[in-house]
Amino acid sequence: QLQLQESGPGLVKPWETLSLTCTVSGGSVDTSSYYWGWIRQPPGKGLEWVGHIYHSGSSYYNPSLKSRLTISVDTSKNQFSLRLNSVTAADTAIYYCARQGLIAVTVDLWGQGTLVTVSS
Amino acid sequence: QSALTQTASVSGSPGQSITISCTGTNNDIGGYKYVSWYQKYPGKAPKLIIYDVSNRPSGVPNRFSGSKSDNTASLTISGLQAEDEADYYCSSYSSTTTLVLFGGGTKLTVL
Numbered sequence: 001q002l003q004l005q006e007s008g009p010g011l012v013k014p015w016e017t018l019s020l021t022c023t024v025s026g027g028s029v030d031t032s033s034y035y036w037g038w039i040r041q042p043p044g045k046g047l048e049w050v051g052h053i054y055h056s057g058s059s060y061y062n063p064s065l066k067s068r069l070t071i072s073v074d075t076s077k078n079q080f081s082l083r084l085n086s087v088t089a090a091d092t093a094i095y096y097c098a099r100q101g102l103i104a105v106t107v108d109l110w111g112q113g114t115l116v117t118v119s120s
Numbered sequence: 121q122s123a124l125t126q127t128a129s130v131s132g133s134p135g136q137s138i139t140i141s142c143t144g145t146n147n148d149i150g151g152y153k154y155v156s157w158y159q160k161y162p163g164k165a166p167k168l169i170i171y172d173v174s175n176r177p178s179g180v181p182n183r184f185s186g187s188k189s190d191n192t193a194s195l196t197i198s199g200l201q202a203e204d205e206a207d208y209y210c211s212s213y214s215s216t217t218t219l220v221l222f223g224g225g226t227k228l229t230v231l
Contacts, residue, residue: 046222046225047211049219104154105154105219106168107158110167
């Protein structure tokens with residue numbers, strides 16, 4: 001059964017770079033059947049799509065984050081990653097990695113989520 | 121402010137039925153049959169319970185059903201159970217540059 005697990009620092013200083021990795025187990029990230037994405041939830045707020053990537057490296061970003069965001073995939077490690085530059089307190093959130101369908105981009109599988117706090 | 125609009129809260133007694141609505145635009149809910157619904161317990165990851173407007177993944181009870189009319193999607197839970205108390209989020213594909221939209225969430229309280 002495919003599982004997703006986020007990893008990375010739980011605390012990031014303002015204006016620094018937030019980096020998270022999602023490790024895929026029980027399946028391969030190198031598949032033509034799905035996208036691999038990131039969704040976040042700020043404390044007390046709703047869900048927000050961050051972006052997603054195809055195994056080939058084609059990526060799609062939320063326009064509100066696009067200038068600061070990079071999502072990459074490493075098929076040799078069966079991982080995909082998120083880098084968000086110049087973070088502020090507004091980027092404090094639980095970050096979920098996810099598997100998304102190709103047509104409807106429905107998230108059908110979620111990681112457990114990891115809380116990232118932006119604070120000095 | 122979320123891109124899709126949901127009522128903040130809804131409540132019902134065990135055995136009753138409730139409906140949660142999610143309103144979007146012609147660029148998302150109104151234009152495509154790509155609406156999904158997620159159930160989320162505090163401290164847990166969301167779980168997909170409805171996809172493509174009205175389809176249930178394997179293992180999701182048939183008490184959960186989805187529908188769509190024009191720019192509004194709906195999630196109906198019939199025969200409410202205490203375990204249904206959770207937050208529910210709608211989501212839709214969008215033809216704008218923000219490809220995936222979520223609603224702000226609806227907190228369901230089972231009285």
